[in-house]
Every structure is written in structure tokens, then in C-alpha cells.
Amino acid sequence: MPVPLYGLTENNLPHLAAFRAAFAEIADSGQFILGPYVAEFEQQLAEYCGVEHAVGVGSGTDALMLSLMALGVGPGDEVITSPLSYVHTAGSIARLGATPVFCDINPRIYNVAIESLESCITDKTRAIVPVHLYGQMCKMDTIMDLARRRGIKVLEDGDQAVGAKLDGKMAGAFGDAGIFSFFPTKNLSAMGDAGAVVTSDGELAEKIRRMRVHGLEPGYRVKTLGGNFRIDAIQAKVLSIKLAHLDEQTARRRELADRYNRHLEDLQVSTPVEAEKRIHTYNHYTVRVRSGGRDPLMAHLDACGIESRVYYPVPLHLLDCFAHLGYQRGEFPVAEQAADEVLALPIFPEMTNAQQDEVVDAVRDYFRAE
Ligand SMILES: Cc1ncc(COP(=O)(O)O)c(C=O)c1O
Structure with missing residues (x-):
């Protein structure tokens, strides 16, 4: 039986009746953009994350871009982030004319390494974008301490980590703002693109809210230019319905991760580490x-009908689009080695133990035959 990496349709099945009723209600209401459905979701998300405000936007990329814009990041500014991430982080920084600055990562949890991060700070550093990769939070208490002492802003990229915790505090609640993607593969997923910014800074929330609609003020006046970063009412309603089930789904992901750990720990693979005081949400089980064993294992799994994927095969500093930044292979050895060795195995809340056993058996067969 093939095993997919994600269960995108399975994830929505229990909610189909609620979706249909909600879609009919929205169709009748004519409230398609922003409006009460978006406001309701924003309130629920803010409450969930333990912050004052949430602003729904079109995607995780929009959330980061808009937050950087609202902080005034632009030419001459440096923004530090991880080289092991999706391209949207450094991409958003570069699109604003600022310079992405990479630091190396921690080999155990794949998030920014504090010493490397600190060594990158200059008097041009305007912001830090720590990425909570795979669903586990960065060492946010230390990062906030470093940043606050120097007046540097912090935008937590929680795209893979909604519901993750550090010392009981939610992802998104540490930084000046937290960024979330609700892309269909995320732990809280829309039926299309969607995202949000969360913050307890009322002024920043207000600015982001205005800039989400071009920066428009009453009378079609504009002081600070924004863009169209809006979320649809339908996506917000889908997210409201699913947010109520997020914790039970995270619990199932954690149970599956624990089961994988127990069944794979004696093999020549390193299973994920849950660092101190963290609650890992396992958006990816990496x-x-x-x-050099990663690619042959991936090919073996593929031959067994089991989907797996590499997040991410090319560290950002080696992407062609950032060649002008002048980074060379060898500059971030930990991130580069991780890019050559990591592999995400199937994990989704609806995954059955039988499906997981197939993955485990296929991985064990590979190492037995080696
Ligand atoms: C870490 C990370 N950040 C950002 C994104 C981008 O989010 P979106 O596709 O909603 O713009 C993704 C998702 O694909 C991601 O994995």
C-alpha cells in the first residue's frame, strides 16, 4: 500500500459537512474578503497563540514580507536568518532591497546556532528571522535577549510550527511578531493559500492591518504604502473550523513521532531530537x-511506494539567486551537511499505525540489505 508524505484529503474529511454549511453561509452573506469570518479567526488564533493580535493574510510569505515592510526594513539593512529554510525568508528580505545574512545552524535541532547568529550581528542588523524548522522552536529566550539588548527586531518564522512551545510559551509569542503559513501541508492548513501575523504590539498590528490593504486610510489616503495581502473569508472559516482540532492533531503527530523513534533508534539513522523545554509539533519527521546513505534510502522508499522528501536540498546561501551575496560552499558546514543528510518521512495525524509500520519495515529492510 503506498504511503503519502501528507494526508491532505484525509485531513479535511471529518470537516466536510461543516465546510459545506460554512461555504453556503458565506455565499449567502457576500462577505468574501476580510469581514466577520476573518475577524473571528483572527481572534481565535490570537487567543490560541497567547498574543493580543492576529492579522490574517494571503500566505506565510505575505506574512513575512508584510511584517518586514511594517518594520521599515529596506536598502542598507541586514536581516539575519537560517540557510536551512524555504526560500521565502531570504527571498522576502532581498525583495525589499535589504541584505539577507546567513548564520549556521545547530546540528541537533536544525535551527539557528546562537553563537553563529551572534557573530553575524553588525550595526546594520535591523532584524532577525529565526525559523522554527520542522515544527520545533528556536532558542527564542536567548535570541530575544540578544536582540533586545541591541534594539534589533525579531520575526519568528513559525510556518512549520503553529502550536509549538518553549517553556510553555507558544511559537509566535516571543518575537516582535510571529509568522504563520496555512499552506495545505502545514499543521493548521487552509484549502489553498493563507497565512497570519501574530503580535502583542498593538501599534505594529494596526500598521500591518492597514498595509494589508495598500496602507489605505479613510478617504483613500495613504501614508505608508502596503499592498494586497488579504486573506479570503472562506480560508479564514476553514481555519476556524480546523483550529479547534489542532491540539488533538498535534498530539497524534507526537505519538507517531515517538513510535518512529522507538522503531528506528537501533538503525544508522538519527531520529529527531526534542530539545529541552520544547514541544515539537512534527510538521516534518526528519x-x-x-x-551518503540518504539518497539511496529515498530511492528504496520510492520503490516501495513510500513518499519522502528533503527539506531542503540546497541551503539558501548556495542558491543561484543569492550568488551576488558572495557566499561559498563550506561557509556553513553544519547546514550544508544537514542538506545532504536529512530526509522527511511520512507523518500526518490521520496516518494509521499500519501505514507507519510499512514505512518502518521499508526503512529496516533497506538497512538489513545494506
Ligand atoms: C519554513 C517555511 N516558511 C515559509 C513557507 C511559505 O509559506 P507560504 O507557502 O504560505 O507562503 C513555508 C512553506 O511552504 C515553509 O515551510
Whole structure:
């Protein structure tokens, strides 16, 4: 039986009746953009994250871009982030004319390494974008301490980590703002693109809210230019319906991760580490296979009908689009090695133990045959 990486249709099945009723209600209401459905979701998300405000936007990328714009990041500014991430982080920084600055990562949890981060800070550093990769939070208490002492802003990229915690505090609640994507593969997922910014800074929330609609003020006046970063009412309603089930779904992901750990720990793969005081949400269950074994394992899984994927095969500093920044291979050895060795195995809340056993058996067969 093939095993997919994600269960995108399964994830929505229990909610189809609620979706249909909600879609009919929205169709009748004519409230398609922003309006009460968006406001309701924003309030629920803010409450969930333990912050004062949430602003729904079109995607995770929009959330980051808009937040950087609202902080006034632009030419001459440096923004520090991780090289092991999706391109949207450094991409958004570069699109604003600022310079993405990369630091190396921690080899155990794949998030920014504090010492490397600190060594990148200059008097041009305007912001830090720590990425909570795979669903586990960065060391936000230390990062906030570093940043606050120097007047640097922090935007937490929680795209893969909604519901994750550090010392009981939610992802998104540490930084000046937190960024979320509700892309269909995320733990809280829309039926299309959607995202949000969360913050307890009322002034920043107000600015982001205005800039989400071009910066428009009453009378079609504009002081600070924004863009169209709006979320649809239908996506907001889908998210409201699903947010109520997020914690139970995270619990199932954690149970599956624990089961994988127990069944794979004696093999030559490194299973994910849940660092101190963290609640990992396992948006990805990422193992590490050393000595060139990752790609052959991936090919074996593929032959068994099991989907797996590499997040991310090319560290951002080596992407062609950032060649002008002048980074060379070898500058971030930990991130580069991780890019060669990490592999995400199937994990989704609706995954059955039988499906997971197939993955485990296929991985074990690979190492037995080696
Ligand atoms: C870490 C990370 N950040 C950002 C994004 C982008 O989010 P979106 O596709 O909603 O713009 C993704 C998702 O694909 C991601 O994995």
C-alpha cells in the first residue's frame, strides 16, 4: 500500500459537512474578503497563540514580507536568518532591497546556532528571522535577549510550527511578531493559500492591518504604502473550523513521532531530537542518514511506494539567486551537511499505525540489505 508524505484529503474529511454549511453561509452573506469570518479567526488564533493580535493574510510569505515592510526594513539593512529554510525568508528580505545574512545552524535541532547568529550581528542588523524548522522552536529566550539588548527586531518564522512551545510559551509569542503559513501541508492548513501575523504590539498590528490593504486610510489616503495581502473569508472559516482540532492533531503527530523513534533508534539513522523545554509539533519527521546513505534510502522508499522528501536540498546561501551575496560552499558546514543528510518521512495525524509500520519495515529492510 503506498504511503503519502501528507494526508491532505484525509485531513479535511471529518470537516466536510461543516465546510459545506460554512461555504453556503458565506455565499449567502457576500462577505468574501476580510469581514466577520476573518475577524473571528483572527481572534481565535490570537487567543490560541497567547498574543493580543492576529492579522490574517494571503500566505506565510505575505506574512513575512508584510511584517518586514511594517518594520521599515529596506536598502542598507541586514536581516539575519537560517540557510536551512524555504526560500521565502531570504527571498522576502532581498525583495525589499535589504541584505539577507546567513548564520549556521545547530546540528541537533536544525535551527539557528546562537553563537553563529551572534557573530553575524553588525550595526546594520535591523532584524532577525529565526525559523522554527520542522515544527520545533528556536532558542527564542536567548535570541530575544540578544536582540533586545541591541534594539534589533525579531520575526519568528513559525510556518512549520503553529502550536509549538518553549517553556510553555507558544511559537509566535516571543518575537516582535510571529509568522504563520496555512499552506495545505502545514499543521493548521487552509484549502489553498493563507497565512497570519501574530503580535502583542498593538501599534505594529494596526500598521500591518492597514498595509494589508495598500496602507489605505479613510478617504483613500495613504501614508505608508502596503499592498494586497488579504486573506479570503472562506480560508479564514476553514481555519476556524480546523483550529479547534489542532491540539488533538498535534498530539497524534507526537505519538507517531515517538513510535518512529522507538522503531528506528537501533538503525544508522538519527531520529529527531526534542530539545529541552520544547514541544515539537512534527510538521516534518526528519531523520538524518550519514555517509551518503540518504539518497539511496529515498530511492528504496520510492520503490516501495513510500513518499519522502528533503527539506531542503540546497541551503539558501548556495542558491543561484543569492550568488551576488558572495557566499561559498563550506561557509556553513553544519547546514550544508544537514542538506545532504536529512530526509522527511511520512507523518500526518490521520496516518494509521499500519501505514507507519510499512514505512518502518521499508526503512529496516533497506538497512538489513545494506
Ligand atoms: C519554513 C517555511 N516558511 C515559509 C513557507 C511559505 O509559506 P507560504 O507557502 O504560505 O507562503 C513555508 C512553506 O511552504 C515553509 O515551510
